[in-house]
Amino acid sequence: MATDITDIVHAVEASAVMRLLPGRPRLLALGEPTHGEDTLLGLRNELFRQLVEQEGYGTIAIESDCVAGLAVDDYVTSGTGTLDEVMAHGFSHGWGAFAGNRDLVRWMRAHNVRADQAGRPASERLRFAGVDGPLEITGAASPRQALIALHRRLSAWLSADLLPCTAETLDSLLGTDDRWTEPAAMMDPGRSVGQSADAAQLRLLAAELAALLDTQSPHLLTAASRDDLDRAHLYARTAIGLLRYHHWMADTAPARLTRLVEIRDQMMAHNLLALAERGPVLVNAHNSHLQRGKSTMRMGGAPLEWWSAGALVHAQLGGQYAFLATALGTIPHQGVDTPPSDTVEGLLYARPEDQCLVDAARLATILDGRRPAPRVSPWFGYAPLDPLQLSDVDGVVFVKDVVRGQLRLVNSPLGHG
Incomplete structure (x- = not known):
């Protein structure tokens, strides 16, 4: 497919990203295909640093447990x-073991205390967030932590007298x-316990506790x-989401798995x-969670189709949501x-750049x-770019070769180790 695209290829830099967009988005999504x-x-870390220093971005969010991530946020702030x-306990899915995530957390903490060594004002400190639920592919956490923390x-x-129940009632309904x-x-x-009488009562109480946040605002x-x-x-949000997730885990309807990925x-x-x-x-997660179109996968031998988080956010934010899909060579x-x-x-692989936007x-x-x-990937863990979805993507970040154990940090102060 001999095509000259030199004029539309740029360095992977914050300034180049912003030139592709009509304005600075409130949510800039950087997807990854594996x-x-x-x-x-390493590429993500360097882009975030530039977005912080040049474009005023203050938060990075990753595909990790939102409740566990609070410990990381406490550390960096x-x-x-x-x-x-925090690397051991503030991440899910094993993300805390990766050098790139450790470097990110270390740099964010250093950035927050660097202002003349006196520390930055709270309003100017970088923030960290997990955006995933307390979920793993094999199941979901107990709603205990979220419910008890909300009640407390x-x-x-x-x-x-305003609360719908006592902490003891929640503890009894939750069980072990x-x-x-x-x-x-x-x-x-x-x-699954998700459709038991206790779970049904907990769903009602969680909704009532959440309602208090609005009625007493x-x-x-x-x-x-x-x-x-x-x-x-x-x-x-987490308690209600987990209880819904457990409810559908206990269901036998054909739509069961679709409901789980939707939730x-x-x-x-x-x-x-x-x-x-x-x-x-800046949010970093799998392309399939951040794309504007529908996501698809096979689970349990069945084809699933659902609207991704990116599609749902785009429906709310419109032009304030931007999506960069990452594609790989080897x-x-x-x-x-x-x-x-x-x-x-x-x-893109035929071009000389190791990385490009x-x-x-x-x-x-x-x-x-030209169609x-x-x-087609020989490895299930890599999802190639869908050429039919190019029109729904703001930019493609291309990495020519993914090298095991190597952080490609070009002119970056984020150290490795």
Whole structure:
């Protein structure tokens, strides 16, 4: 597919990203087609640094447990805990073990204390957030942590007669956490507690506790800090989302798995919209969670189709949401070799740049009628770029070769180690 695209290829820099967009978006999404590669994490870190220093971005959000991520945010904003502790306990999906994530957290903490060594004002400190629910592919967490934390905060701010229940009632209904985290429940609905009488009562109580945040908002605005209220809302969203997730884990309807992936992305979307209210955010997650179109996958042998978090956020924010999809050339250690020349990845791989940013709209126009072939990956963990979705992407970030264990930090102060 011999095509000259030199005029639409740029360096992967914040300034080049902004030139592709009509204005600075409240949510800038950087997708990735595979997880756990430090080459991609290094690129993300450098882009975030530039967005902070040149464009005023103040928050980075990643595809990790939103409740666990509060510990990381406490560390980068106020130094609570240690770096080792937050890397061990502040991430889900094993993300805390990756050098790129450790470097990000270390740099954010250093940035927040660097202003003449006196520290930055709270309003100017960088923030960290997880946007995923407390979910793993094999199941979901107990709603205990979120429910109890929400109840504890409301109890501190409101008189007891306003609350729909006591903490003891919640504890009794929740029971032991292992009844919620039963591994077999993902494939066997009969092993899930999600549609028990206790779970139904907890869903009602969670909704009532969340409603108090709205009905008592005039008082709460004077009784609590903005951060405390934001966290209370996070706990409320998480508790309600987890209880819905467990409900559908216990269901036997054909739509069961579709509902589960829908709920996960809805939880992510709600978290992203809440973050966007306090300033511009860079979010990093899988392309399939951030794209504007519908997402598809096979799970349990069945094809699933649902609206991603990016699609839901775009429906709310419109032009204030921008999406950069990352595409790759090779991942040698996973058997992903040089892409065929008739694919979009093949076209980009033929260029000399190790990394580049491509104007997706103009690329789609150039390729109009040529119908590049979709790339097929020999490894299930890499999802190639869908050429039919180019028109729904603001930019394509292309990385020629993903090298195991290598952080590609060009002129970056984020150290490795």
